[in-house]
Amino acid sequence: MFYYLIIYKKLIEKQYVIIFALVLLVLFSICKVYAGNFNKLKAIKAMQKGDTIIFLRHSKAPKIDGNRDINVNFDDCSTQRNLNKEGKIQSLRIGNFFKTYKISFHKVLSSPFCRCIETAKLANLNYEVSNLASNLKSKDVNKRINEIKKYIKNEAKGGNIIFVTHFNVGNPITKRKLLSGEMIVMSQALKFIGSIFIPYW
Numbered sequence: 001m002f003y004y005l006i007i008y009k010k011l012i013e014k015q016y017v018i019i020f021a022l023v024l025l026v027l028f029s030i031c032k033v034y035a036g037n038f039n040k041l042k043a044i045k046a047m048q049k050g051d052t053i054i055f056l057r058h059s060k061a062p063k064i065d066g067n068r069d070i071n072v073n074f075d076d077c078s079t080q081r082n083l084n085k086e087g088k089i090q091s092l093r094i095g096n097f098f099k100t101y102k103i104s105f106h107k108v109l110s111s112p113f114c115r116c117i118e119t120a121k122l123a124n125l126n127y128e129v130s131n132l133a134s135n136l137k138s139k140d141v142n143k144r145i146n147e148i149k150k151y152i153k154n155e156a157k158g159g160n161i162i163f164v165t166h167f168n169v170g171n172p173i174t175k176r177k178l179l180s181g182e183m184i185v186m187s188q189a190l191k192f193i194g195s196i197f198i199p200y201w
Contacts, residue, residue, distance in 0.1 A: 043185035043194030047103045047160055052193065053152055053186045054162040055170040057178040059094070059122075060087035060200050061115040069113075077114035083122075087115070090181040090200035091122035097198055098123065106159030109133045116164045125162070133165040141172045148173065149190070156188045 046052045061067070061083045073079045083091065098104075109130040110120045120127035132151060136144050148163075155161060163169070167178050174184040174192065182197040 039194035040196050041194075043183075043196055044101050044103075046185055046187075046193050048101060050104070050106075050159045051156070051188060052160050053156070053188060053190060054160065054183050055174055055178065055186070056094070056119070056162055056164050056183040057167055057170050057180055058087075058111070058113070058116045058119040058164060059083050059090040060180040072113075074112045074114075080114050083115050083118050086200035087180065088118070088122055090198055091119045093200070094119070094181065094183075094198045095123035095125070097196075098125075104159065105162050107155055107161045108164065109161070110164040111135065111166060111169075113166070116166070120164045125164070127164065133163045133169060135166050136169055138168070138172075144169065145173055152188055152190075 043052075047054070061081050063081055067081050067084070069079070069081050071079055105125065108120060108125045108127040109132055110116045110125075110127040111133040112129045112131065113135065116133065117127070117129065132144070132148055152161060162183075170176075170178040170184060173190065174186065176184055176192075176195065178184060179197055181200060182195060184195050185193045187193060
């Protein structure tokens with residue numbers, strides 16, 4: 001009988017441990033959502049003020065058979081990976097987001113890749129094509145960062161600057177893993193303010 005009482009006690013203790021772990025998980029999720037929303041609001045206010053640097057990864061363009069970069073010719077989108085249907089919807093929503101919150105831009109720099117240009121076009125952004133936003137190899141990261149900093153120094157007084165770019169440009173500069181259609185909002189000193197993801201679903 002005593003043996004069964006010990007087992008019962010251990011089961012009860014185990015249940016309390018599981019309940020405690022679940023409570024912690026729920027609290028962590030709530031804190032994470034709150035922090036995300038807080039950062040989003042900070043980012044929106046900063047963009048409305050007009051002194052931010054934004055790195056926007058192009059909208060959804062899945063790397064699948066028939067949709068890859070092969071012998072890329074910037075004048076021929078058929079040689080590149082392009083936005084799919086969801087990516088085009090996402091781009092329109094990005095444009096609606098900027099319109100809703102009355103966010104304007106001094107400069108919009110798009111990578112010459114079609115998926116970035118189409119993202120900018122569908123978002124109704126007055127873009128110019130720039131190699132500063134183009135794909136790069138890991139060995140060129142530091143050089144690109146310095147070029148971008150120099151550009152920001154010369155242009156930042158005019159207002160928000162947004163780079164419509166790729167993950168291998170945005171990730172090393174922002175030190176975050178950008179999703180397709182996600183923007184990282186930073187100060188002119190390239191300090192993180194917040195992130196905003198525009199869904200395609």
